[in-house]
Amino acid sequence: MDTMLEARLQTQQRNTQNTQETSLWSSGFGMKLETVTPFLGKYRPFVGRCCQTCTPKSWESLFHRSIMDLGFCNVILVKEENTRFRGWLVRRLCYFLWSLEQHIPPCRDAPQKIIENTGVQNVISGRVPAGAGEGQVPGLAKKEVQRILGHLQAPLCPFLLRLFSWALLRFLNCVFLNVQLHKGQMKMVHKAAQAQGLPLVFLSTHKSLLDGILLPFVLFSQGLGVLRVAWDPRTCSPALRALLKKLGGLFLPPEANLTLDSSEGVLARAVVHAAIEQLLVTRQPLLIFLEELPGAQGPRLSALGQTWLGLVVQAVQVGVVPDAMLVPVAITYDLVPDAPCDVFHALAPLGLWTGALAVLRSLRSWGHSPRVCVRVHLAQPFSLQEYTINARSCWGSRQTLEQLLQPIVLGQCTVVPDTEKEQDWTPATGLLLALKEEDQLLVRRLSRHVLNASVTSSAVMSTAIMATLLLFKHQKGVFLSQLLGEFSWLTEETLLRGFDVGFSGQLRCLVQHTLSLLQAHVALLHVQQGDLLVVPRLGPGLTHLARLSAELLPAFLSEAVGACAVRGLLAGRVPPEGPWELQGIELLSQNELYRQILLLLHLLPQDLLLLQPCQSSYCYCQEVLDRLIQCGLLVAEETPGSRPACDTGRQRLSAKLLWKPSGDFTDSDSDDFEEAEGRYFRLSQQSRCPDFFLFLCRLLSPLLKAFAQAATFLHQGQLPDTELGYTEQLLQFLQANAQEEGFFECADPNLAISAIWTFRDLGVLQQTPSPAGPMLYLSPTFTSRENQEKLEQFIRQFICS
Structure with a gap:
């Protein structure tokens, strides 16, 4: 009886707490806070300058001097002033009239020009090894080219483009609070395109499936024309691919990834090369995503994105166009609109009906959940030709992680080799392998360089700042009055480090909006002092906060x-x-x-x-x-x-330097100074x-703790096993430890995969091919428990509790 009474009391208290919490969210926290004057706008750093080492001419000439004088615009805010007409009817039809006024440049005879391309004709006629002309009728080869071209792209449909732009504009206004774009960045891109007369290639980060639709719409609305978007065929059903191709989508034919000696692969690659050359010659802007979709199992850099970039690099090198302007692009959300996919299963292709249902769900929830903000960033354009010339001089010797780190981990060596680390987790596709080895290296390094520029230019959103504070400073809870001050402090620290933020306004409103976005992972509790206690929810909520904090x-x-x-x-x-x-x-x-x-x-x-x-x-x-x-x-x-390190006056000169004949410059004078103490x-x-x-220290703790627990798991895991199977084993171990120790931020599939791949590069795990896929097993060096403990101790020295 006593147990039943206690259980009933606990249930009543829990229901009362949930009721109070619900009323707090609905009443705007239920407390009066002082109005704080806006603390943003006085200082906003310029982000996105191109590399001065690799592209010094672009750094100087393609920079817009008055960029900071221009403000932001909300791209989806279309009013009567954005049309040529005025009146009460125009105010109700401004979206439709705006879509009718957008300029769509004609693109005639593109399929015929691709078929007549010299490279395609050489393959058809058999003048290329493994060409289609050997034993194949030219008429059939031409039909095969048309089939491959139909899989790759389709002619643009202006009516469908205008209708889709109108519908998308209405949808975005229902789902998003705003889509911000810096007008100075947009003007910089316009000036670079007009001054150079070269095609634009936009290289973007990838946060959501919606990026492939949102970014072309934003750039199309700013007068850059219809973007050709390189889509991943795995994410779209055949019906959706047909629709996207009419809107400017590009899909790589599966034959292009066949072996280099396959006749079908040679023909498909020739058609793809011809299509890219035609796009660059006609100066149609191209959008390539350099990141894999969030939640997809694999490296951060996209293999498909490197493939498309390699096609552009090769087209410039063979002289189809003299140069191309590369524009790093980034897009950031308060909260990513679509849910993350299961990392252990292939991404389910998105179909037309699935997409329509997702749109209906979003519209149905409109008004019940807070709308998020989006920010689009355009970094400084730079010349691909200039980067290609200058970047080759920066290549040096590199070693694998096993050569660099394993002797130090095992205590066999104390000196770190004077060389760089070679680590590339992105697999090469057939089109990239067809390039020279030197060009493959150029594409990989260019991809990392551009992605670095995109991430650096990304604005930090308010949810990332709030998640970082709650996870790494106040995991046990914090008073709202204290949280307001720390939110302002971390925002200023972010700005001082040269990173922009994607919000502005009064502090109280910002914090209230951010907490309302995170209300599924944060609890608000009343306290006797009249303040509010903000507590992050344990379990998957901490894992979600860790993913958001990674943006900071x-x-x-x-x-x-x-x-x-x-x-x-x-x-x-x-x-x-x-x-x-x-x-x-x-x-x-x-x-x-x-x-x-x-x-x-x-x-x-x-x-x-x-x-x-x-x-x-x-x-x-x-x-x-x-x-x-x-x-x-x-x-x-x-x-x-x-002696003080700055005291150079009392440095003694060697006898060799004192008696050196005048005019003898065989060695440097600085080599004969006594080496100053460190x-x-x-x-x-x-x-x-x-x-x-x-x-x-805690900012890196989720990754380092996951690595340390992966080292602990070495003697518990069942090996040999496939990579996917061992990843599932490790993830279950991380989740079990999270329940015991509370480190839920470590129970992330991406961290488990990173740990396994790092251990593979370090020589802890070895990989052999098998019919079921690559098999992992412990290397002979780390089968002993002593060496496993050395690895764990090496990782744990960097972790601060």
Whole structure:
């Protein structure tokens, strides 16, 4: 009886709490807050400058000087002023009239010109090895070319384009609060296209299936014409592909990925090359997604995106067009509109009926759920020809992760090799393998370079800032009054690091809007003091917050790497739970810091770091050290009894230099100075430093903890197994640990896959082909429990509790 009474009381309390929480969301938190003046708008950094090392001419000439003087526009806000007509009827039909006034450039005789292309004709006539002319009638070959071309693209339908633009405009106004675009960025792209007279190739990040429809609409509405969008055929059903091709979609034929000696593959590749050449010659803008869809199993860089980019690079190299202007593009959402797909299963193709039902569901929920904001970013255009010439000089020697890191993990070596890490998880498609090896390397590095520019130019949305605060600073809850101040603090820190934010307005309204978007993962509770307690929900809610917080990581990545490296350096000297004052006593030499930063850089996946290929790891180490000094975490310290590092007047000259004959310049004078002692640093003792240091370390904790738990799982997992099977095993282990220890942010399929692939590159796991797919098994070196523990200890030294 007592048990039943207790259960009934708990149920009543839970229902009362849920009722109070529901009333809080519906009443705007139910408390009065002071109105805060807008804290944005005074300083907004310019983002998206192209690389000065690889494209110095573009950096100087294609930059719009008055870009910051222009504001933002809401692309989906179409009024009577956007049409040539006025009146009460126009105000009700402005969407329809606006769609009628959009200019659609004609594109005539494109299929015939592709068939008459020299490369296609050489394959048909058999003048190319494995060509279609060997034993095949030219008339049949021409029909085969038309079939492949029909699979690749279709003629544009102006009526369908205008109808779709009108319907999409109404849909976007129902689903989104706004779609913001910087008018200065748009003007910069227009000026570059007009001044150079070259085709535009937009290279974008990929956050949602809606990107392939939203981005062409945004750029079409700004007068750039109809974009040709390179779609992934796996994501669309045949009926949807037919519709998208009429709207400008491009789909790679499956024959193009056949072996290099296949006659069907040779013909399909020739048709694809001819179609891309025709697009560039007629200056039709092209949109390529460089990222895989979120939730898809695989690397961050898209193999299909690299394939399309390789086609553009080859067309410029053979002289079809003298050059092409590459424009990095990024798109960010408060919340991604479509749900993430299951990472362990193939993406189900989206059909017409499925898409229509999703649209109806979105319209039906309109008014019941808060609408999200979208921001589209256009970085500075740059010349592909200029990048191709300059980038080749930045290529140096590289080694695998196994060569670089395994001897240090096992304690066999202490010196980090002076070379870069070679790590590429993106498989090469048939079209990319048809290029020369040097051109394949150029495409891979160009893809990483452009994706780095796109991510750097992405604005940080309010949900990413809120998720970071709740997950890494206040996982046990925080008062709303304190949360307001910390939201403002983290926003200013983001702006000071050269990253833009995708919101503005009054602080109270921003926080209320952000919490309402996250209400499925956040609970609001009344307290006696009249304040509100904001508590993140345990379980999958923390995993979702971790995915949102990853959008903020690029802004603090350098400091986070440096803080974890400092933690690793102090791990063997000071207990992790030791007081901050005790940790600040230790002297940290510059060489030791460089070594720890390099070790962590080698351990972290390349898809996370996205370092520019023209930037060496040692330059990045210096950047990390400079950032730690600038943010006040490290303070320079002279060692007792040593000469100050800036004192160059008392450097003694060697006898060799003193007696050198005049005019002898065979060696540098600087080589004969006595080598100055290394610099030393201490942790700052300012009151804010301990909290900020922990905050930076925790930004990388989901990934590092997942890696450490994957090392623990090595002696528990069932090997050999397929890669998919072992990933499921590891994910179940991470989820079980999350239930016991509360680290739900680590129970992410993407982190499990990253851990397995990193261990494969490190030589912990080895892979052999089999009929069921690649089989994984433990390498002989790591079958011993001792070496497994060494690997786990190596990873855990960078983790700060």
